[in-house]
Amino acid sequence: MIGVLLVGVLVLVLGGCGCVVWAARGGPPWTHRVAAATQAAGSLVRWYSREQRRVDRRRRDSVEDG
Template sequence: MIPLVLVVLLVAAVGGCVCVVWAERGGPRWARAVAALTLGAGRMLRGAGKNDRRRSVGGSGDGAE
């Protein structure tokens, strides 16, 4: 079951990356929508990673490091 979930996640990530490249070259509207979702998810994950690192360093979380 877990390998199936991992394969689905991998296929979704690769498909999102393909849509980002295709949208940059002027792909159809649905590819631009998928690309926007992919880029938005990447920004959210990047932001969550930054917050986790700040907390793990022992800072107060106010961003003053």
């Protein structure tokens, strides 16, 4: 079951990346919307990753000071 979910996520990611490229080359209007959603999702993932690193760093620093 988890494998099917991971394959589904992979298909969505690859499709979104394809739409980003197609929209950059002047694709139909729907590709621009999908590309914008893909880029927004990527920004959200990057923000979350940075936030997790900050939290981990604070947690490590507080343990070392403790």
